Amino acid sequence: MLILLVAIKDIFMKKSILFTLMLILSPLSAFSQKEIVQGTQWLDTAGNPINAHGGGILYHDGKYYWYGEYKKGETILPDWATWECYRTDVTGVSCYSSPDMLNWTFEGIVLPAVTDDSDHDLHTSKVLERPKVVYNKKTCKFVMWAHVESADYSKAAAGVAVSDSPTGPFKYLGSFRPNDAMSRDQTIFVDDDGKAYQFASSENNATLYINELADDYLRPTGKFTRNFIGESREAPAVFKHDGKYYLLSSGCTGWDPNQAELAVADSIMGEWKTIGDPCTGKDADKTFYAQSTYVQPVYGKKDLVIAMFDRWNKTDLENSRYVWLPLNFDNGKITIPWIEKWSPAVYPDK
Numbered sequence: 079m080l081i082l083l084v085a086i087k088d089i090f091m092k093k094s095i096l097f098t099l100m101l102i103l104s105p106l107s108a109f110s111q112k113e114i115v116q117g118t119q120w121l122d123t124a125g126n127p128i129n130a131h132g133g134g135i136l137y138h139d140g141k142y143y144w145y146g147e148y149k150k151g152e153t154i155l156p157d158w159a160t161w162e163c164y165r166t167d168v169t170g171v172s173c174y175s176s177p178d179m180l181n182w183t184f185e186g187i188v189l190p191a192v193t194d195d196s197d198h199d200l201h202t203s204k205v206l207e208r209p210k211v212v213y214n215k216k217t218c219k220f221v222m223w224a225h226v227e228s229a230d231y232s233k234a235a236a237g238v239a240v241s242d243s244p245t246g247p248f249k250y251l252g253s254f255r256p257n258d259a260m261s262r263d264q265t266i267f268v269d270d271d272g273k274a275y276q277f278a279s280s281e282n283n284a285t286l287y288i289n290e291l292a293d294d295y296l297r298p299t300g301k302f303t304r305n306f307i308g309e310s311r312e313a314p315a316v317f318k319h320d321g322k323y324y325l326l327s328s329g330c331t332g333w334d335p336n337q338a339e340l341a342v343a344d345s346i347m348g349e350w351k352t353i354g355d356p357c358t359g360k361d362a363d364k365t366f367y368a369q370s371t372y373v374q375p376v377y378g379k380k381d382l383v384i385a386m387f388d389r390w391n392k393t394d395l396e397n398s399r400y401v402w403l404p405l406n407f408d409n410g411k412i413t414i415p416w417i418e419k420w421s422p423a424v425y426p427d428k
């Protein structure tokens with residue numbers, strides 16, 4: 079009997095040692111995340127810092143894809159700069175995938191910079207910002223729109239790329255000014271009826287344009303509206319809730335933080351009505367020292383919608399951080415309260 083007990087104990091010991099070893103060696107468990115901690119360095123499932131700034135999310139076939147500016151290397155302020163146009167060389171657009179908006183696997187640079195043609199929009203010497211990817215159900219293509227710029231920010235154009243897969247590679251189609259108007263900070267929103275719209279800071283960032291896109295999402299239809307005229311709104315992030323459209327945006331102070339603003343509309347092209355600053359709590363009047371970039375609902379979770387912000391580090395852009403906060407819905411009033419750390423897992427399933 080004693081021998082039998084010793085043998086069983088031995089098997090259990092070996093199993094638990096084996097299990098502990100598996101935990102240590104498995105890269106997934108080593109770098110799996112339990113919560114979102116604002117402004118800290120977030121690691122992907124391989125243990126590397128997540129590098130996806132000014133980003134946006136695509137939800138496709140049960141997975142989230144996070145696309146953003148892959149800011150790598152030295153941040154410089156060009157000699158000729160008359161304002162704080164700190165930049166890194168263009169490296170490309172990165173993509174990370176996740177089942178839960180918490181654990182992110184690096185899928186690579188899905189739209190790389192161009193190194194051998196200094197005239198190309200994606201040349202390392204230029205600027206590439208705020209990429210957003212949407213899926214076109216009619217063409218079965220993944221369509222990326224981004225702000226493509228010259229190093230001195232005078233180009234103010236939108237670049238478009240397409241892919242057959244969410245993880246690329248994306249084929250760059252070229253750039254233009256939608257409806258012949260400047261296009262800087264931008265996002266793309268696809269409505270429930272499949273129609274897509276580009277929101278872009280235009281007219282020297284003074285006025286926000288909403289450009290309706292053609293059925294293939296590759297170009298504007300020519301129908302557009304001018305919104306928040308002279309109000310200098312940037313960093314647009316659009317979402318729909320209870321049949322209304324919402325637009326979260328920042329003011330216009332370069333890489334420095336300012337106060338966020340929420341606006342609402344019954345119809346996507348406007349008219350938009352400003353509600354005010356939705357942020358509450360510590361440093362709310364400076365958007366928690368961050369700037370909006372996207373708003374993403376978490377599917378399968380009741381009322382979990384995440385507002386994504388960048389906390390820019392203007393003199394070391396690669397080391398900019400992220401602030402992701404759940405929206406709070408209270409009797410039709412939307413706020414974004416400051417929470418130092420939180421987890422999507424604690425939200426009840428639908």
Ligand code: GAL
Pocket residue numbers: 132162163164207208263312313330331332333369
């Ligand atoms: C911000 C903008 C960023 C970047 C920066 C350059 O206002 O939101 O995307 O363009 O200016 O200074």
